[in-house]
Amino acid sequence: MLFSAVQLRTVFPMLFDFDSAIAVRPLGDGVYDTAIRNGWDIMGNANGGYLLALVAEAMKAESGRRDPITITAHYLSPGLVGDATTTVKVVKQGRRFATVQAALQRDGKDVMRVIGTFGDVDTDALHPRVSLTQPEMPAYDNCPRRDSGDGAPAIMDKVPVRLHPDDVGFAIGKPSGRGIMRGWVQFADERPHDTVSLLLASDALPPPIFNIDGETGWVPTVELTVHVFARPSPGPLLCSFSSHIVQAGMLEEDGTMWDSRGVCVATSRQIALQPRV
Amino acid sequence: MLFSAVQLRTVFPMLFDFDSAIAVRPLGDGVYDTAIRNGWDIMGNANGGYLLALVAEAMKAESGRRDPITITAHYLSPGLVGDATTTVKVVKQGRRFATVQAALQRDGKDVMRVIGTFGDVDTDALHPRVSLTQPEMPAYDNCPRRDSGDGAPAIMDKVPVRLHPDDVGFAIGKPSGRGIMRGWVQFADERPHDTVSLLLASDALPPPIFNIDGETGWVPTVELTVHVFARPSPGPLLCSFSSHIVQAGMLEEDGTMWDSRGVCVATSRQIALQPRV
Numbered sequence: 001m002l003f004s005a006v007q008l009r010t011v012f013p014m015l016f017d018f019d020s021a022i023a024v025r026p027l028g029d030g031v032y033d034t035a036i037r038n039g040w041d042i043m044g045n046a047n048g049g050y051l052l053a054l055v056a057e058a059m060k061a062e063s064g065r066r067d068p069i070t071i072t073a074h075y076l077s078p079g080l081v082g083d084a085t086t087t088v089k090v091v092k093q094g095r096r097f098a099t100v101q102a103a104l105q106r107d108g109k110d111v112m113r114v115i116g117t118f119g120d121v122d123t124d125a126l127h128p129r130v131s132l133t134q135p136e137m138p139a140y141d142n143c144p145r146r147d148s149g150d151g152a153p154a155i156m157d158k159v160p161v162r163l164h165p166d167d168v169g170f171a172i173g174k175p176s177g178r179g180i181m182r183g184w185v186q187f188a189d190e191r192p193h194d195t196v197s198l199l200l201a202s203d204a205l206p207p208p209i210f211n212i213d214g215e216t217g218w219v220p221t222v223e224l225t226v227h228v229f230a231r232p233s234p235g236p237l238l239c240s241f242s243s244h245i246v247q248a249g250m251l252e253e254d255g256t257m258w259d260s261r262g263v264c265v266a267t268s269r270q271i272a273l274q275p276r277v
Numbered sequence: 278m279l280f281s282a283v284q285l286r287t288v289f290p291m292l293f294d295f296d297s298a299i300a301v302r303p304l305g306d307g308v309y310d311t312a313i314r315n316g317w318d319i320m321g322n323a324n325g326g327y328l329l330a331l332v333a334e335a336m337k338a339e340s341g342r343r344d345p346i347t348i349t350a351h352y353l354s355p356g357l358v359g360d361a362t363t364t365v366k367v368v369k370q371g372r373r374f375a376t377v378q379a380a381l382q383r384d385g386k387d388v389m390r391v392i393g394t395f396g397d398v399d400t401d402a403l404h405p406r407v408s409l410t411q412p413e414m415p416a417y418d419n420c421p422r423r424d425s426g427d428g429a430p431a432i433m434d435k436v437p438v439r440l441h442p443d444d445v446g447f448a449i450g451k452p453s454g455r456g457i458m459r460g461w462v463q464f465a466d467e468r469p470h471d472t473v474s475l476l477l478a479s480d481a482l483p484p485p486i487f488n489i490d491g492e493t494g495w496v497p498t499v500e501l502t503v504h505v506f507a508r509p510s511p512g513p514l515l516c517s518f519s520s521h522i523v524q525a526g527m528l529e530e531d532g533t534m535w536d537s538r539g540v541c542v543a544t545s546r547q548i549a550l551q552p553r554v
Contacts, residue, residue: 069527070500070548072349074376074394076369091380091390092353097499099351099390101378103368113368113376115392117351117499117548121525129489129523131456179408212406222374222394223347225502227529227548229522245506245541246406248398250346252504252544264522267529269546271347271394271504 016191017158018200021050024058027085032058034086034104036079042153046079048221048270049203050155053196055086055104055114060196062088063098063118067195071116072225079104079111121195121228134258135240137164140184144168159204161185162236170210179243181208185257186236193232193259195266201237201257202226202268208243209251209275217275222250224270235260241268249274293468294435295477298327301335304362309335311363311381313356319430323356325498325547326480327432330473332363332379332391337473339365340375340395344472348393349502356381356388398472398505411535412517414441417461421445436481438462439513447487456520458485462534463513470509470536472543478514478534479503479545485520486528486552494552499527501547512537518545526551 021040025033034057040050052073060066084106092099097119104112137143143162164182169175185193185201193201207219238258245252255268298317302310311334317327329350337343361383369376374396381389414420420439441459446452462470462478470478484496515535522529532545 070351072392072500072502074347074368074392076376091351091387094353099353101390110368113378113392115349115351115390129456130521131519132521179406223349223502225349225500225546227546229524229527242408244407244409245544247506250506267522269502269504 016187017189018187018191018197022054022057022196024054024061024086026061030062030088032061032086032088034058034084036081036084036106038081039158040155041081042155043218044080046081047155047203048073048075048224049200051079051104051112052114052224052226053199055102055112056116056196056199058086058088059100059102059114059116060118063090063093063100065098065118065120067119067121068199068226068228069097069117069119069121070225070227071114071199072223073112073114074223075112075221076110080106082106084111121230130264132256132264134238134262135182137182137238140236143184158188159185159200160188161205163205167211170206170214170216173214175211175214177212179208179212180240181205181211182240184236185239192234193237195228195231198228198232198257198266199226201239202255202266203270205239205241207272208241208253209246212243212246215275219272219275222271222273224268226266226268228266230263230265232259232265233261246274293464293466295464295468295474299331299334299473301331301338301363303338307339307365309338309363309365311335311361313358313361313383315358316435317432318358319432320495321357323358324432324480325350325352325501326477328356328381328389329391329501329503330476332381332389333393333473333476335363335365336377336379336391336393337395340367340370340377342375342395342397344396344398345476345503345505346374346394346396346398347502347504348391348476349500350389350391351500352389352498353387357383359383361388398507407541409533409541411515411539412459414459414515417513420461435465436462436477437465438482440482444488447483447491447493450491452491453488456485456489457517458482458488459517461513462516469511470514472505472508475505475509475534475543476503478516479532479543482516482518484549485518485530486523489520489523492552496552497550499548499550501545503543503545505543507540507542509536509542510538523551
């Protein structure tokens, strides 16, 4: 009897790269081993969405809840690959929600401080009153794959995003002039998305400012907040990010994430610094 | 020689109601007396924006910085009027920013947990690249004043918001059917806005869900994040809030705040529970 890689990994989830990369181990007293794994970085610094997912796993474990509902991270120093611990404190364990704080530290130095409210998101994902509309997007197979060749970030091997053909101009010096970046986000090993991988997705695309006037480089996130509304159905996520305000060296970035049913499963917003070359 | 109330209060800022209401007193070791003052409540519970401004004053004092840049509060229990303290910890004091955590407690119980990055916002408030457009809004004097009569919240005496005539229908059982609430936010004593009063403004209007289908009642905020982009110029703030997603008993609310120059000085986003009557 033969099994596909996806079938096998459904039974043995740690076979998926992302699950190995966000695995956490309790050390007691709310402290977790949250080593920062290799391959989820951009120029040596772990991706902010990956770090948020890693810390959220420890927060989930400590709170005993299934899903992040709203989670905010402040980024204090780069997350280099290697040993790291997260100290988690459940501030309030309520009936419906748990409020949780966490600090990710590496070599005794703060990498992130995080606060989140955890609980159960709606399983049925019904959206009786949603006035957002799904972004226009060509089918997955019709979007160019962006991979880690040509100086693209290492994380692109793990999550080879497929950008909207109208939004790829920045990569060849022809930015669209609009602060928009749309793409399909799917793991290379086709791990199904869940409410934790939405945190990764919230920071997985190139920043939309790359398309405003062609500025590129490292865009350090100051703060990232993600709101989770539903568990995603299987398949690639449609993600759309926009920057509306760029001033005084800072920018904001707004995101929406849609599953294969067309449900808006999460939104995100971040404050970042303008690109540093 | 005669002085207007505004002139006097510019010299003696504590004469403004809001400054008295958010005054904090250091008790040592990062603990501040942050008594929750009377008159800033909705059915006995202090307004979430007022509480955020109060805690931000303590965070500002402890960090030595002038402005909140990005600040997030999780609300754990109602903030009743009376004695309260805030414990503040500066997590990182950097060159450009300070990252600060705070806990507001009353009778030994957590009311709020807050994390913020503080610094100096752009004084010139230039927006070289802003793609947001200011909401359509009739002049201040042409908008109906909403005050504290007829069961409206007590805070309306301190901040008598003037709503867009198209958005007041909920109050007479004729909701517009759209999840939008626009209004002018100005203090009754004409205190000029600053970056801390923007935090109050971010939660000062009736929730836009009131206009979706006429549901009203208490809408408890779970989490509120405000991003500050510029110091506001004098005069009323134009504020616009929208709810795009309402599901499974929860809703999100997005806000933009504009000063008299037409500058987008802040944005906000919150997750709240659906109205409880």
